[in-house]
Amino acid sequence: MIANDTVTLATADDTREFGVRLASVLQPGDLVVLTGPLGAGKTTLVQGIGAGLGVRGAVVSPTFVIARVHRGQLPLVHVDAYRLRSLVEVDDLDLDVDAADAVTVVEWGSGLVEQLRDARLEITIERAADSDERRVSLTAHGGDWAQRLTALRSASGALSPEW
Ligand SMILES: Nc1ncnc2c1ncn2[C@@H]1O[C@H](COP(=O)(O)OP(=O)(O)O)[C@@H](O)[C@H]1O
Ligand SMILES: [Mg+2]
Numbered sequence: 718m719i720a721n722d723t724v725t726l727a728t729a730d731d732t733r734e735f736g737v738r739l740a741s742v743l744q745p746g747d748l749v750v751l752t753g754p755l756g757a758g759k760t761t762l763v764q765g766i767g768a769g770l771g772v773r774g775a776v777v778s779p780t781f782v783i784a785r786v787h788r789g790q791l792p793l794v795h796v797d798a799y800r801l802r803s804l805v806e807v808d809d810l811d812l813d814v815d816a817a818d819a820v821t822v823v824e825w826g827s828g829l830v831e832q833l834r835d836a837r838l839e840i841t842i843e844r845a846a847d848s849d850e851r852r853v854s855l856t857a858h859g860g861d862w863a864q865r866l867t868a869l870r871s872a873s874g875a876l877s878p879e880w
Contacts, residue, residue, distance in 0.1 A: 722855045722866050732758050732851060736765020738872065742865040743770065745791060746817045748834040750826040753842035758851050759824045762842070766822060767793050784810050792819040799825040804832055836860025 726732045743749075743766070751759040760778045767776040772789030783800065787793040792814050816833075823830050831837065836859035843852045857863040 721857075722870060724853045724855070726758075726851045726853060728849055729758065729761050732761045732853075733765035733768065735853065736762045736767075737769035738765075738869060740766045740769025740820075741872065742869050743791065743820045745819065746834070747820045748830065748837040749820065749822045750830060750837055750839045751822060751824045751842070752827045752839065754844070757842040757844055759842060762840070762853075763793075763795050763822050763824070766820070767795070770820065784812060786812055786814045786819070794819045794821040796821065796823040796830075797825060798823050798829050801829060804829060831858075836862055838862050838866075 724735060726735055739762075749766075751762065753759055760776065764776040767787055767789075770787075770789050770791045770793050772787035772791075772793045774785075774787050776785075776787065776793070776795060778797065782797070784794060784796040787795065794812060794814060794816065796810070821833075827839070839856040839858060841854045841856075843854075844850075845852070855866055857866050
């Protein structure tokens with residue numbers, strides 16, 4: 718089942734706030750795949766997710782690290798797959814956490830990490846040409862993601878007119 722939602726976020730703080738709200742529907746074992754050009758706001762969104770999950774340590778761009786594990790009640794695995802060429806390399810990261818116990822969020826993961834799980838949430842971020850506005854599309858793939866997006870939407874109230 719595929720469900721689609723779009724939200725418009727005017728500022729970086731709005732994007733972080735949206736990440737906090739998104740975190741409220743995340744569960745252990747989740748895979749979230751982020752797509753969007755450099756500077757789109759992928760890491761900014763992960764900062765909000767990390768805040769919402771209550772993880773320790775600042776979420777920063779992991780470009781030169783590939784992956785970071787942030788400990789918390791629900792750990793966050795933040796991966797930047799930009800330099801990875803295959804799923805094997807993602808599997809080989811040998812992170813010090815069981816992915817089934819954590820939320821895994823992968824920047825640049827599209828076309829690479831889908832096979833890791835039966836279900837995933839895909840998020841695509843587009844930038845406006847003439848403002849800070851970001852258009853964020855959420856697509857549920859499998860599992861109960863569609864229901865969770867519905868729950869998120871009803872909890873988000875007047876976040877944006879489109880939402
Ligand atoms: N509405 C917005 N949402 C997200 N980031 C925004 C927004 N407006 C401005 N920005 C800025 O754009 C940049 C996005 O950078 P980053 O999150 O690192 O992007 P990415 O990880 O996609 O390369 C940050 O400097 C952020 O402050
Ligand atoms: Mg980034």
